[in-house]
Amino acid sequence: MRTATSLALCAALAGPPLLAGCGTGAAGGPEASAACASASPVADPAGRTWDNVTLLSRTCGASGPPVTEFEVTNTEKEALTFTLTFTLMNGFGEAMDTTTRTVESVRPGQTVRHALDTEDGPAAARGSRARIIKVRTVPADEAAAASGACPPSGIRVTADRGDAAMGLRVVGLHLLNCGPAAYAVDGYPGLQLLDEDREPVSGVRILHGTDTISSGIGGDATPRPVTLRPGESAYANLAWRNTTGAGEAVNAPYVRVTAKAGAAPVTVTPELDLGTTGRLGVGPWTKDDTTAR
Structure with a gap:
């Protein structure tokens, strides 16, 4: 794995499975971030670091449950597409589901943050704890895409x-x-x-x-x-x-x-x-x- 990838987790606000690269900032805009407490690191249970990946947890609202987002940083010299696989666990630490998110075309030096969500909506994600189980990165101009605009190659x-x-x-x-x-x-x-x-x-x-x-x-x-x-x-x-x-x-x-x-x-x-x-x-x-x- 490359040390070029920086990834942080924090899951709550709605986020689509396929995410276009955008600037630094949490999904939902500054207003959403302002309502949440500062993120605190959460150690991976297996001690994995995922190339400087940091797990974060924060609470939004006076009595809201912990929520999770994910953040990717591209420190390489070419645009990258990130594919991230997460396990969602319940309060007993039991794995309940696996979900994948793709962040397209993150430019060199760019940091992108999005919320992690489940098919059942934000409420289901808030009740789960997320763990990264796999990170894959490919050059953006070589990334496989099953949907979206047809590539220039046709x-x-x-x-x-x-x-x-x-x-x-x-x-x-x-x-x-x-x-x-x-x-x-x-x-x-x-x-x-x-x-x-x-x-x-x-x-x-x-x-x-x-x-x-x-x-x-x-x-x-x-x-x-x-x-x-x-x-x-x-x-x-x-x-x-x-x-x-x-x-x-x-x-x-x-x-x-x-x-x-x-x-x-x-x-x-x-x-x-x-x-x-x-x-x-x-x-x-x-x-x-x-x-x-």
């Missing part, structure tokens, strides 16, 4: 949550043509595996086809040219085993994906736990028949 590249069974892992990469013109691919997506610091991972062979990892998982077809009309999509499966034997286990949270030669890269976070196998299988781009017209 395509969206995303990764699904995947399936896991008996040490076998399968994650799908999805390519959507959201532009106005046809988009053609032929063969396999280009992949670069990155560690938690977004540095290249070495010692892992990327195999064309998934049949050497396991049979029957939809990634061993012969590559064929695929032309996607606007609104159509294609997929390519990633497959690996997380078997751990002799040597050091390899984890690659980030994968930099290039849909085809010359395409703009997109960084996704499939959280590859490759164990000590040293192999990752990738299937060819295949048209998704559910979007074909």
